[in-house]
Amino acid sequence: MTPEAFRRAFTHGLQAxxxxxxxxARPRYDRLCQGFAPPLPEGMAVQDGSVAGVAVRRVRPAGALPGEVVYVHGGGWTLGSVASHQGIAASLAERLGREVVSVDYRLAPEASYVEALADCRAVIEALTPRAAVGDSAGGRLVMDAAGTGEWRGPLGLIYPPVGHPTPDTLGPDAPLLSRKDVLALWAMVEDDLPEGDPALPPGARLEVLAVEHDPLTAPLEDAVAAWRAAGAEVGYRRAPGLWHGALHAHAALPAMGEAWGDFCTALAHRLS
Known part of the structure; x- marks a missing residue:
């Protein structure tokens, strides 16, 4: 698949x-994302259940190493599920060689950001995982869960919204996620976010993945620089020529696959 073919297909799906x-919209979004996922690796087990009263999906590769990794999906806090992002969770499990516990947190507007964050924090604190990983809206939830709880493990952040997005801090418009989209979603949750200094790193050890064409990338790169200056160990890579959401098609997009592979390898080193 070419990057342009992915962009057209994902744009068409979102427009629908x-x-x-x-x-x-939610089941259609799930099917849209699932359509880019590769088949599950041979021997991988998938099981739905709950942790601390929160629905989860466990994705376990054959011969998994001890210790779980928590994964929190994206979708703008209103869409997404353990089904829509199973392809990412399965790839993460395979590459890390560990069981990934994907959190099916409550979504807005039925639930507040406070309730979604409580779900993620409850799972993390119950499992004390080897790492916590989140993409997009899920990346922000992982950051806030780490910042408001007692768990202090490594974090994996995939194009998350950082700080307090404004028209002045966001980067240029891009396909699949516009500045207007970001600001509208942010307005929905900003009053419920925990207080904190956005210049302070959300953890001591972080791996970060971004894409070139995404209004969230400019503030994320500023944050990475600030986190490093504050003493955090931060690995960073950016997939060239791609857009927000391209991780769903990492198996078909070479640039995304390479950046994703580097991200997972670096995170695996932190776990070992």
Missing amino acids: LAGLPLGA
Whole structure:
């Protein structure tokens, strides 16, 4: 698949959701994301259950090493599930060689950001995982869970919104996620976010993955520089020529696959 073919296909899928009630949009979003996922690796087990009263999906590779990794999906806090992001969770499990516990946190507007964060923090604190990884909106949840709880393990952050996005801090518009999209989603949750200094690193050890064309990338790169200056160990890589959401198609997009592989290898080193 070429990057342009991915962009067209994902754009078409997102446009088809416009105007639908959330009850109809959510399963369609799940199917859209699932359509880019490769088949599950041989021997990988998938099991739904719960941790601390929160719904989760466990993805376990054959011969898994001890210790779990928590994964928190994206979707703008209103969409996404353990089903939509199973391809990412499965790839993470395979590359790390560990069981990944994907959190099916409560979504807005039925639930507040406070409740979504409570779900993620409850799973992390119950499992004390080897690492916690989140992409997009899930990356922000992972950052805030680490910043408001007692767990202090390594974090993996995939194009998360950092700081307090404004028209002045965001980067240029891009396909698949516009500045307007970011600001509208942020307005929905900003009053419920925990207080804190955005210049302070969310953890002492972080691996970060971004894409070139994404309004969230400029503030994320500023944050990485600030976190390093504050003493955190931060690995950073950016997939060239790609857009927000491209991780779903990492198996078909060479630039995304290479950046994702580097991210997972670096995170695996931190776990070992």
